[in-house]
Amino acid sequence: MRKDLLEVLHCPSCFGKNLSVISTGENGTEIRDGTIECNSCKKSYPIKDGISNLLINITPEIASEQKGWTELEKAVVNTDELMLSLPDGIGEHRAAWKSQAENFHHMFSKLELDGKETVLDLGAGRCWSTSFFAERGCYAVGIDILLTKYVGLLTGDVFIKNKNIYFERIAGDMNTLPFRDRVFDIVFITATLHHSLDLHATLKEVSRVLRPGGKMVLINEPVVGMFKKTTLDCVEVKAGINEHVHKLWNYLRNIKKAGLEYRIYEYIGCCCRPVNLLKQFFSVALRKKSLYKRTDRMFNYLQLLFFGGILNIIACKKA
Numbered sequence: 001m002r003k004d005l006l007e008v009l010h011c012p013s014c015f016g017k018n019l020s021v022i023s024t025g026e027n028g029t030e031i032r033d034g035t036i037e038c039n040s041c042k043k044s045y046p047i048k049d050g051i052s053n054l055l056i057n058i059t060p061e062i063a064s065e066q067k068g069w070t071e072l073e074k075a076v077v078n079t080d081e082l083m084l085s086l087p088d089g090i091g092e093h094r095a096a097w098k099s100q101a102e103n104f105h106h107m108f109s110k111l112e113l114d115g116k117e118t119v120l121d122l123g124a125g126r127c128w129s130t131s132f133f134a135e136r137g138c139y140a141v142g143i144d145i146l147l148t149k150y151v152g153l154l155t156g157d158v159f160i161k162n163k164n165i166y167f168e169r170i171a172g173d174m175n176t177l178p179f180r181d182r183v184f185d186i187v188f189i190t191a192t193l194h195h196s197l198d199l200h201a202t203l204k205e206v207s208r209v210l211r212p213g214g215k216m217v218l219i220n221e222p223v224v225g226m227f228k229k230t231t232l233d234c235v236e237v238k239a240g241i242n243e244h245v246h247k248l249w250n251y252l253r254n255i256k257k258a259g260l261e262y263r264i265y266e267y268i269g270c271c272c273r274p275v276n277l278l279k280q281f282f283s284v285a286l287r288k289k290s291l292y293k294r295t296d297r298m299f300n301y302l303q304l305l306f307f308g309g310i311l312n313i314i315a316c317k318k319a
């Protein structure tokens with residue numbers, strides 16, 4: 001961590017802003033070991049391997065998620081080279097990441113970053129997406145509950161060393177973010193919101209830490225069609241990971257409740273055939289671009305509502 005991180009942090013115990021850092025080891029890039037001390041409640045939080053640990057309450061659900069990811073990590077061969085290639089992947093990993101990667105690049109290009117943004121990557125995991133923001137010059141912070149290499153924040157070292165960039169890494173819970181109000185221009189979330197045990201609590205926290213006019217960018221979130229069940233029985237759930245699927249309106253209602261105005265974007269790599277055929281028909285039939293754009297948006301919405309799919313949203317905090 002670097003000292004300027006204190007400008008966006010608050011104490012997760014008492015919410016005090018008067019924090020200081022005691023460094024016991026540095027490497028020329030950052031403070032690798034030490035503590036963050038709260039001068040109000042006198043609690044202290046460890047900094048280890050550059051990661052600031054502000055996760056104060058490891059609930060049984062968080063412990064189960066940590067255990068589950070650590071177990072699943074062993075099922076594949078992970079290398080630094082693979083991490084550096086994400087989200088595109090290399091070799092046999094390419095196919096598994098293909099649609100997520102295409103979608104990420106498409107949505108990332110929509111952000112038109114100028115490099116001055118302060119960005120929180122929520123559920124950063126291995127930090128590949130955090131590294132994209134840092135490469136663009138943004139002040140980027142990744143938060144997750146996982147610390148270990150190849151699933152969690154420690155993987156960040158691979159990007160920091162190899163790409164000659166810097167970003168902050170914080171162990172913390174998405175439902176009680178250890179940040180001050182209104183400090184981020186962008187909260188970026190990929191494939192993570194559905195791990196929340198309480199969508200309302202998470203989105204309220206996202207809204208709280210966003211500046212007025214700031215954006216929540218939500219991508220790669222699974223949505224289930226309106227007639228389908230929201231129960232899951234996959235390997236991740238069996239391993240103890242908090243996987244959920246929601247219906248579209250559950251996301252939208254909670255986003256609105258958090259004071260965010262959203263727009264749904266097309267998922268690149270969408271494979272719902274009936275809807276794709278209808279879209280193709282309308283793109284030929286409706287020559288007027290603005291009219292086509294409007295029907296296209298309506299189809300995205302209807303597809304997610306009736307058939308489900310993958311949700312992409314950019315939501316703005318009201319100024």
Ligand SMILES: C[S@@+](CC[C@H](N)C(=O)[O-])C[C@H]1O[C@@H](n2cnc3c(N)ncnc32)[C@H](O)[C@@H]1O
Pocket residue numbers: 062065069122123124125126129143144145146151172173174175189190191192195196
């Ligand atoms: C499917 S992974 C996505 C990781 C990363 N965004 C990516 O696309 O590779 C979901 C992430 O959510 C994180 N997560 C789960 N519960 C969390 C919580 N309560 N607070 C913060 N992160 C959490 C997990 O540790 C995991 O890294």
Ligand SMILES: [Zn+2]
Pocket residue numbers: 011012013014015016038039040041042043
């Ligand atoms: Zn405190």
